[in-house]
Amino acid sequence: MSPLLEAKGLTKRYGHTLALENIDIRVDEGITGLLGPNGAGKSTAIKLFLGLLRPTAGSAEVMGQRPYESVEARGRLGYMPEHDCLPGAITASDFLAHMAQLSGIPPRHARTRAADVLRHVGLAEERYRAIGQYSTGMKQRVKLAQSLVHDPAMVLLDEPTSGLDPGGREEMLELIRRIGREFGISILLSSHLMGDVESTCDRIIVLDGGHVIEEGPVSQFTQETETLVIDVDNNRDELVAALATRGIQAKLEGLLVVVEQENEEQFDAIRDALVEANARLRRMAPRRHQLTDIFRRSPDG
Amino acid sequence: MAEPRGEVFDLGYRHYDGPREGRMRARKALWANGVRTALGLGRGSRAKVLPVLFFVAAIIPAVVLALVASQVDEVVGPGAQVDIPSHGDYYQIISIILLLFSAIIAPELLCPDRREGVIYLYLVRPLTTTDYVAGRWLAFLSITLAIAYSGQVILFIGFVLAAAEPFDYLRDNWLDVPRFLAAGLVVALFTTTIPLAVSAFTTRRAYATAFVIGLYFISFPAAGILTGCDEETDQRRPAPQVEELGSGPCEPITGDAAKWFGLIDLGKVPIHINDLIFNEKSESTVARLVQELPNGVPIGWYLFLTAGPGVVLWWQYRKISV
Structure with missing residues (x-):
């Protein structure tokens, strides 16, 4: 058909x-x-x-x-x-x-x-x-x-x-x-x-x-490396440093700490890093890819 | 459909497994919708006012003429030679009504579809732009024909009933029926096609209407001036309107060319053919001048002014871009 x-x-x-x-x-x-x-x-x-x-x-x-x-x-x-x-x-x-x-x-x-x-x-x-x-x-x-x-x-x-x-x-x-x-x-x-x-x-x-x-399929677009957004009240730089010592690459986007998430074990490490940096956690959530991410990823984009 | 039923027993979506009639159904729907639009049906009461007024305006002269015909015998006595207006005169009387009606209503069939974007919903359905234009054109032609014929039918019935011997009248005058059918078609084709062609160039109804009416009303005095009397050579007749029947035309200001200039009056173009069909000697200066030309000239001019806009209309929609 x-x-x-x-x-x-x-x-x-x-x-x-x-x-x-x-x-x-x-x-x-x-x-x-x-x-x-x-x-x-x-x-x-x-x-x-x-x-x-x-x-x-x-x-x-x-x-x-x-x-x-x-x-x-x-x-x-x-x-x-x-x-x-x-x-x-x-x-x-x-x-x-x-x-x-x-x-x-x-x-x-x-x-x-x-x-x-x-x-x-x-x-x-x-x-x-x-x-x-x-x-x-x-x-x-x-x-x-x-x-x-x-x-x-x-x-x-x-x-x-x-x-x-x-x-x-x-x-x-x-x-x-x-x-x-x-x-x-x-x-x-x-x-x-x-x-x-x-x-x-x-x-x-x-x-x-x-x-x-x-x-x-839609799953192909959402499954691939998900981004994790961590919103803390204070000690952002300390948090990034604490994450780095645990082998997690994090970067600051304005007031948000953003982590490219690779696997589920990271959550434990992030928890420990938060404690070590003494940062007050307000919110932690996955961020879905935006359209712009797709274009950034593509060879033409 | 009863609403509460639908709310209590939500049947869910049902697929349509009834008949699908394809393009012919689409064409019929276009025609019917065009007729409804032109008459203002389904669009509130204000939209119906103008069509009704025009229809009444076109019928009244027929009723009056029929009444006059029925009273003539009683007033002047049977057998008297009185010049009663005939079928041939009727279109001359109402052609201006048909022209105005078409100029005002016809753009309604084309302009809003393009201004509101509905045209794209038409064009993605199983029909072509030609189907669309032809459907609209036929719809409006049906309306103008209906108006033109209604008056003639009333007139004919009036004449038959008024005749001393109705059967003799029918036997002697049956030719009037095919004549007024043909002449009505001539008038309707002309008044339908020009305003629709103009409407294909604008999305604003008012512009199309103004343009068409402007066209008729500029051509009318233009022809009048060009075929008017030369006052220097004909002092006694300062204006062509006061000529009496049978007194012969005055010397037009443009001389021998005047009969060609008579063709300029667009509103009279179908009337020249009407005069030919009824074999009428026309009373108006323009018509009389045109009658001096070979018959092929007004016929060719009429065909050009009807087929030309028809082709323009079709072509304009063929290249419609989305």
């Missing part, structure tokens, strides 16, 4: 700007994160898979079909754009029913689908109000709902958390996890936030400057 999405030697050039250069991607079932800073080529890749753009070279295939050559290939894809894309004057219910029909669903079923999907994204009573009156969070849910209304095999979500406050962001990510796990719809989620991708996805593809710089 062909993969859900597959890019081979995919290149996209806008005038003199190279947005994507000769990338190979394969996306199978599950939730895949497309991670990269702004301008990395994430949106370009998504638009190529949707057939909104034609590749300069190479190919982008959806379930074995090229969407820029046959529009039918888009029938089982959903797309949630990053930018505004909702009409203000009509109700969410009418809008979703219309979008379902555009994907080929007859009017009678389209109404039912619209109501179902809006309920799943948490819009029930509000669906009979004009979308223009919605809050940012509600609009974001309508954007998500329209990508699901025709029950696609896969949805492509372009920065779905952008513009949301922390609470709204967490709710959106929870919804995305449910869509992937409970609804059984595969997801390609683009984001520039490691946290979003890490907490939601099974696999990650990291893009930067139009290249794939890393890809693999």
Whole structure:
């Protein structure tokens, strides 16, 4: 069976700007994160898979079909754009029913689908109000709902958390996890936030400057050498020295002592070092890798 | 759907296993949505005011003409030779209403989709830009046709009922039906295509409307001036409007070229074809001048001004960038 999405030697050039250069991607079932800073080529890749753009070279295939050559290939894809894309004057219910029909669903079923999907994204009573009156969070849910209304095999979500406050962001990510796990719809989620991708996805593809710089299961990104952050009230320099005598490399980052953690036995040594330095411990916690760490690690970055 | 039911028995997500009808369903949906948008359905009461007003404005002349026709016999006696306005006159009377209606409402079908970004949701679904543009265009054409035909149908029924012998009237005048159907299509094609083509260049409805109305209203006096009477050679007739039927045209200021300048009046372009279809001798100066040209000229000019914007509209959407 062909993969859900597959890019081979995919290149996209806008005038003199190279947005994507000769990338190979394969996306199978599950939730895949497309991670990269702004301008990395994430949106370009998504638009190529949707057939909104034609590749300069190479190919982008959806379930074995090229969407820029046959529009039918888009029938089982959903797309949630990053930018505004909702009409203000009509109700969410009418809008979703219309979008379902555009994907080929007859009017009678389209109404039912619209109501179902809006309920799943948490819009029930509000669906009979004009979308223009919605809050940012509600609009974001309508954007998500329209990508699901025709029950696609896969949805492509372009920065779905952008513009949301922390609470709204967490709710959106929870919804995305449910869509992937409970609804059984595969997801390609683009984001520039490691946290979003890490907490939601099974696999990650990291893009930067139009290249794939890393890809693999999420665990690969979180397991590798974890950083330990030690927050003490006093005697920071003494603590670093005490750690050094126990063979642990530590460095000061502002008021924090940071240790590259290698194994679990270190915890005992750190405890002893804290006692020896007579430093009052406030907090000790692992720090997950930030996106910047990945780019720092990569040969291109 | 009853809400409480959904809350008590959360059924979870259900996959859709009903029919998927593909592109043809998408096209139908585009057409139906275009018609609804143009009429302001599903968008609050304010959006419906203008379409209703225009519809009424287009129907009233037909009702009045039908009433006049029904009263003529009683007033002047049967068989009297009175010049009752005919089917051929109706589009002349309402063409200005159709032009304004199209200029104001047609941009509603294209501009907001691009301004609000909804167009990208259309374009990622299984349909092409051509499907989209054609669907919108057909939707608006359906509305203008409906307006144009409604009046003519009322008029026709009025004439039939007013006739002393309705069956004789039908037998003698049945040709009016295909004629007004054809002429209505001519008027509707013209008034639909130009404002939609203009709308493809702006995301602001008001700009498109202002531009189209401006186009009609500048071309009208421009043609009027260029085909106006030369006052030095024709002192007795200072303005073309006061000419009486049958008195012959005055000497236009631009001389022999005036009949070509008559083509400039864009609002009259479909009316020239209407006059040809009904074989009418028109009363307006511009129309009379244009009638001096070979028939192919106004027909070619009409086709150019309808097909041209149609191609421009299609082309502009083909190269839409995302």
